[in-house]
Amino acid sequence: MGVLRDAALSTFHARIETMRRFDTIVIGGGLVGTAIGYGLSRAGLKVALIDEGDVAFRASRGNFGLVWVQSKGLGAPHYQRWTRASSETWPALAAELEERTGVAIGHERNGGLQLCLGDEEFAKRRATMEQMRREAGNFGFEYRMIDHAELAAMLPGLGDAVTGGSWTPYDGHVNSLALFHALHRGFAGTGGTYLPNATVTEAQAAPGDFRIDLGGEAITAPKIVLAAGLGNAKLAPIFGLSAPVRPQRGQILVTERTDKAWPIPLGSIRQTPEGSILLGASEEEVGFDTGQKPEIMQGIARRAVMSFPWLAELQIVRAWAALRVMPPDGLPIYDESERCPGAFTANCHSGVTLAGAHANLFAPMVAAGALDPMMAPFSAKRFDVPAAA
């Protein structure tokens, strides 16, 4: 009896010794996970960042690179405010990352324009922007509707099909791959532990006590953040959370490099500082299919050429599709577990725009152990409300 018990105990102790302990485990090595992981690691926490590997869908490697505010949060003032807050903390994040890592991420925040083709789009856009301003209350929302003549003076070669556009000073853009690289370097540079090619094979959750098996190794921590993109849908219930996200496909076309064509990004058209022009903004519900579709690519190109007829002369040098991480109502989900306090989740389709908020606002909340009350409207509880009969 005694011998058996000792043997069992020594096995137990051996298991504990092979388990690495952290202050926080972040599941997901994409933009959302690395931004949060970086924010936590920078604050002095011992953080493990688990990255699944190239079997994952990798939304972070397929995005467009906008830090975009003007169309986010219509009818959802808390989201408008969150996006704005992110845009406002972005310059600090960009400067800090560049200084710490030496990676130039090319962030610009000089405002942005959304072009409208036709009177109907322009009128609808005006109504949208006015509603955004109303919903901003005394936080303010500065915007201008700019007509064709004024736009044409700002944007050489503007097409006659463009009726006008909406402008806000809050928008910007960034080299999103460089951002991703800088966040990873920043995470490692502040002492974070990156665990690549690590798939969660088993997870145990108790209040303030989490254990993740990675097929061969187990790690534990009193806190955990689920930032696994589309993977969150399956992971969340284990931790008493809910993350009903679905894939939404977007396609992007990239042209050859040209001289600087425009001073600021134009929504679904943007030029990188290096000169490539990115065209995008399609939305398709096709499940986990990451393929491309000529009709969609043609639609993207057609709209771009209507906006600037000279774009038709440019060669397309790259094109790809990627899957957005889309909650049912399009708004982010941030939550903390009631059943297992210490477990948090972050889900959104704007990993670039919200990187500032994730590193500088969300990570400190996780470090403090609880989400700020202002995050309550982002809880997945909003989906539990039964529909009115």
Place this chain on the structure above:
Amino acid sequence: MFRPRPDGAVATIPVEVEGRVVRVPAGASAAAAVLLAGLTSIRDTAIGGGERAPYCMMGICFECLAEIDGVPNRQSCMIAARPGMRINRQSGARPAPSGEIE
């Protein structure tokens, strides 16, 4: 630097590389013409201004970009030489065509 293989096809197609006439065999690429012309580079990069010459010869590396018959940024290794083709240096990014096109 490069010579045609002695057992190769006869160079019959005249093209102009940077104003100089070079003959290449039928089926040769514009990039092959650049190399046969003895040029050590055919473009300057858009950001750093570094010199580049055809490299992979199979459409992957984009180093062989040249202005061909007035069209900038063509991948010269993917384009067959035609009689009278004009292949010129690609200097940096192409201009963003502006107001002149309606």
